[in-house]
Amino acid sequence: MLKQYFRRYLIEVRGVSERTATHYNTSLRTVERYLREAGRLEGSIFEVESLAELLALRTFLMTLPDFVAQDEKGNRMYTAGLNRYIEFATDADAALAKPEVIQKLDIPVAASVSPRKRQTAASAWVRDRIIVQQALAGARFLCEVNPAHATFIAEASDRNYLEGHLLIPLSRQSAFVNSLDVYANLVGLCPNCHRFLHFARCVDRQPVLSALYTARAARLHHSGIDLSHDDFLAATMRSS
Numbered sequence: 001m002l003k004q005y006f007r008r009y010l011i012e013v014r015g016v017s018e019r020t021a022t023h024y025n026t027s028l029r030t031v032e033r034y035l036r037e038a039g040r041l042e043g044s045i046f047e048v049e050s051l052a053e054l055l056a057l058r059t060f061l062m063t064l065p066d067f068v069a070q071d072e073k074g075n076r077m078y079t080a081g082l083n084r085y086i087e088f089a090t091d092a093d094a095a096l097a098k099p100e101v102i103q104k105l106d107i108p109v110a111a112s113v114s115p116r117k118r119q120t121a122a123s124a125w126v127r128d129r130i131i132v133q134q135a136l137a138g139a140r141f142l143c144e145v146n147p148a149h150a151t152f153i154a155e156a157s158d159r160n161y162l163e164g165h166l167l168i169p170l171s172r173q174s175a176f177v178n179s180l181d182v183y184a185n186l187v188g189l190c191p192n193c194h195r196f197l198h199f200a201r202c203v204d205r206q207p208v209l210s211a212l213y214t215a216r217a218a219r220l221h222h223s224g225i226d227l228s229h230d231d232f233l234a235a236t237m238r239s240s
Contacts, residue, residue: 001109001179002046002089002130009088012104013095027081034067035060045082049129051089058082089130102138102183108224109179132164132186133157139188144215145208149190162188165197167212168225168235175235178224184216185225202237209236 003025010021028045035041040060041048048054061067061082071078088096095101141159143149154161165187168180189197197205213232220227227235 001181003044004107004109005105005131005183006046006085006088008105008107009096010084013101014084023077024081024084027078028085030070030078031061031082034064038064045085051086051130051133054082054086054089058086089134096134097137097140099138099140102134103219103222106182106184106219106222108222109182111173111176111179131181131183135164135183135186136162136188138183141188143190143193144187144212145189145193145196149193151190161191163191163194165189165194167209167216168227168232172235176225180225182223182225184219184223187212187216197236205237206233209233 007021007025010016010024011018016024032041032045035045035057038060040057045054045057048057058079061079067078136157139162141157141162143162151161153159166180167185167187168176170180173180193208197208210229210233213229217227217229217232
């Protein structure tokens, strides 16, 4: 999923050409090869779940003489690709903190690509933490049920504390062709509203969910998730 979002970010938000976007992604494949050979990466760089991990990997790469030499020979094209990806991943980038900008990334993503499954007893779906943080930035760290709901200033972000909530839960992923772990399905909520949508009485939740459906129906459609109002309520009126 993040690979697809990264390419769209480069083209739609940063305005690079298709050729340049391909160039950055090709550079990342070389980065992945060096990290795998060094035993620091098992799969793809796009499977790294946090910005802190990405930054640690970038620092580690610069300790590899062979990589540094290859990067210098290639006019630092490999670090350029990694830096552009880190730029995309961090919510410190002002561009993605604007709701109208992050909506440019709404695209259908096949469920087989993401969310990923982690091998556990419950075989639970794994949420992309980078995407969650970007979604919160896109909400401008304001509760999407009521922007007036202030919480406290979080140490990690130095912003109003907010929690990510998937409207249609990942437990229902098998009923959808496209991934539910996408920007359009993620809302930022204050802790009280988050618990409200999990534990409140159905009769109290319904009007709030209806309002969220009105706000998100078009974006869900652009992400390949088409639901009527009634079907949306049936999918989201879940218990804890």
